Amino acid sequence: LRARDIENIGHGPLYRRLQTAIKAVIDDGILKVDDALPSERDLANELGISRVTVRNSMRALVEEGVLVQRHGAGTFVAPRVEQALSRLTSFTEDMITRGMNPGAVWIEKTLGHASPEEAMALNLSPGTEVTRLRRLRTANEKPMALEYAVVPRAFLPSPEEVEKSLYDALAKYGKKPERALQRLRAELFDGETAKILGVPDGSAALYIERRSFLANGTPVEFTRSYYRGDSYDFIAEMQVDA
Numbered sequence: 424l425r426a427r428d429i430e431n432i433g434h435g436p437l438y439r440r441l442q443t444a445i446k447a448v449i450d451d452g453i454l455k456v457d458d459a460l461p462s463e464r465d466l467a468n469e470l471g472i473s474r475v476t477v478r479n480s481m482r483a484l485v486e487e488g489v490l491v492q493r494h495g496a497g498t499f500v501a502p503r504v505e506q507a508l509s510r511l512t513s514f515t516e517d518m519i520t521r522g523m524n525p526g527a528v529w530i531e532k533t534l535g536h537a538s539p540e541e542a543m544a545l546n547l548s549p550g551t552e553v554t555r556l557r558r559l560r561t562a563n564e565k566p567m568a569l570e571y572a573v574v575p576r577a578f579l580p581s582p583e584e585v586e587k588s589l590y591d592a593l594a595k596y597g598k599k600p601e602r603a604l605q606r607l608r609a610e611l612f613d614g615e616t617a618k619i620l621g622v623p624d625g626s627a628a629l630y631i632e633r634r635s636f637l638a639n640g641t642p643v644e645f646t647r648s649y650y651r652g653d654s655y656d657f658i659a660e661m662q663v664d665a
């Protein structure tokens with residue numbers, strides 16, 4: 424990173440441009456996951472800018488989830504999460520497997536009546552009682568996705584049953600999904616969703632719809648979610664036909 428790079432990148436206040444420049448270095452793979460960033464002082468000296476500017480950019484990148492600060496150790500590139508597309512797992516399991524701490528900020532946890540779209544997805548009659556779960560999902564406190572799950576009440580008597588993991592709550596009633604269909608689509612975060620996830624308005628999102636089913640084919644879950652395009656990779660394994 425050189426002073427010249429920052430002058431030529433983006434627009435707006437210097438700290439914003441430094442923020443964009445650091446992100447570009449990460450996107451280009453020059454700095455990789457878990458790599459340490461130079462100290463505030465070193466970076467300020469090297470670039471001939473003030474420490475306050477460097478601190479503001481770092482803080483913004485931490486808020487965005489691009490960097491993580493570890494007490495006493497410094498600032499590092501935050502991990503991207505990779506999820507295999509062929510295994511049916513829950514967010515909680517996915518994070519635990521990666522040694523990360525899954526968390527949630529609840530936005531909605533209510534009983535309601537299936538909308539026509541939900542009824543179609545879940546093979547119910549419109550108006551059937553459903554549990555609605557809307558939450559911001561975090562990994563090591565970093566916002567990762569906004570998820571909106573709808574489950575027929577018949578499988579989950581009360582939304583309060585879900586403390587942390589939806590799949591654990593379903594498992595208690597012997598209703599853990601065994602198969603799922605998922606649709607992925609590129610979208611841009613709109614203002615409100617961007618704010619909840621702490622990313623800039625209009626940044627890349629991965630929209631994912633999952634319908635999951637019991638072994639006998641009954642739909643148990645219809646979930647619509649927005650994953651951060653800058654932090655989530657979905658990996659699919661492919662084979663030629665035998």
Ligand code: 16G
Nearest residue numbers: 513514515588589590591631633646
């Ligand atoms: C994953 C699923 C979501 C499911 C959730 C259950 C995707 C895109 N979505 O986030 O459909 O409801 O796991 O997680 O993978 P939980 O048991 O931790 O609540």
